[in-house]
Amino acid sequence: DMVRHVTSLQHELVKHLIKLRQNHDYRVDHQSLIIDGIKPITELGRSLKPKVIVAWDETLIPEGINADDVVIVNESVMKKISGMATPEGLLAEIPMPKPSSFKDKRYIVALDKVGDPGNVGTIIRTALALGWEGVFVLDESCDPFNEKALRAARGATFRLPLAWGSWNDLKKIIQDNKLDGVVADLEGSKLQDVKFKNGICLVLSNEAQGASKEAKKLCQPVTIDMAGDMESLNVAVAGGILMHALKSGF
CATH class of the missing domain: 3.40.1280.10 (SPOUT methyltransferase, trefoil knot domain)
Structure with missing residues (x-):
């Protein structure tokens, strides 16, 4: 996996991820969404392979979770993308799940x-x-x-x-x-x-x-x-x- 470093709040990827977090139509257009935190990414990353993983340290990326794009960021970029004052330091862009079939559901x-x-x-x-x-x-x-x-x-x-x-x-x-x-x-x-x-x-x-x-x-x-x-x-x-x-x- 390619690892790159992003430190600018103006970077295209940063803007893209913020929009995914904030905007319903943008999520639908891109068919993806952002999830935040080590536990959800560990649980989900195996079934829905992340498109991008953003971390402030590579050691935070859980075992067995791979993405096409791994991005290491500083604290200010992480706060901006996550929208949290105290982020966990790991987030991912994942494909939006397809709607489930409700066949036979009671x-x-x-x-x-x-x-x-x-x-x-x-x-x-x-x-x-x-x-x-x-x-x-x-x-x-x-x-x-x-x-x-x-x-x-x-x-x-x-x-x-x-x-x-x-x-x-x-x-x-x-x-x-x-x-x-x-x-x-x-x-x-x-x-x-x-x-x-x-x-x-x-x-x-x-x-x-x-x-x-x-x-x-x-x-x-x-x-x-x-x-x-x-x-x-x-x-x-x-x-x-x-x-x-x-x-x-x-």
């Missing part, structure tokens, strides 16, 4: 206009932890490869099948897989009063606007019976409670 979560990257990442991480089989990101939600979403997901983004698309795409999955659509909604039936016969597609919506009309057309609205008000919970917490309840059969 438990999927769909994100409807969930704009906050922290919530998107937390929902992905929670879905993985609770044994759900995939997350479908509807068009107006935050990109799961947004840097804050990636950080909140702590690696789950690459371990759980993800796909993205329109309501029509989701509708087709629900029909093909014979899933019951469920949407979190304050006006909905109490969860314990609803009987589910099939697998489940749980739609989680932007808190402020509540469930969208598309979601209500496709899904049975449900609410969680609790001492306080479900409204006071953010979408990631409410989503976690619903995922647990739906999967464990209360």
Whole structure:
């Protein structure tokens, strides 16, 4: 592997990597994204060979991880690329994963206009932890490869099948897989009063606007019976409670 040194903040590669971190359209155009930190790069680098590895010291590059391009940088360049005040000193540009097939999946979560990257990442991480089989990101939600979403997901983004698309795409999955659509909604039936016969597609919506009309057309609205008000919970917490309840059969 070729090793080169970059010390200028104005270098083309530096600008390219910053844009990948900050800009959704740029990531899509280049079909790649940035991951940060020794653990994620060790876990991922074997399946998704990095295009570029950036380190402030070659000894940080994990055993068995290779890239076409290895770049050694100083601290100011690393901070600028990573956007972190205290970076770990290793990052990589990797190919963007292709959307997964949801064929035969029985438990999927769909994100409807969930704009906050922290919530998107937390929902992905929670879905993985609770044994759900995939997350479908509807068009107006935050990109799961947004840097804050990636950080909140702590690696789950690459371990759980993800796909993205329109309501029509989701509708087709629900029909093909014979899933019951469920949407979190304050006006909905109490969860314990609803009987589910099939697998489940749980739609989680932007808190402020509540469930969208598309979601209500496709899904049975449900609410969680609790001492306080479900409204006071953010979408990631409410989503976690619903995922647990739906999967464990209360």
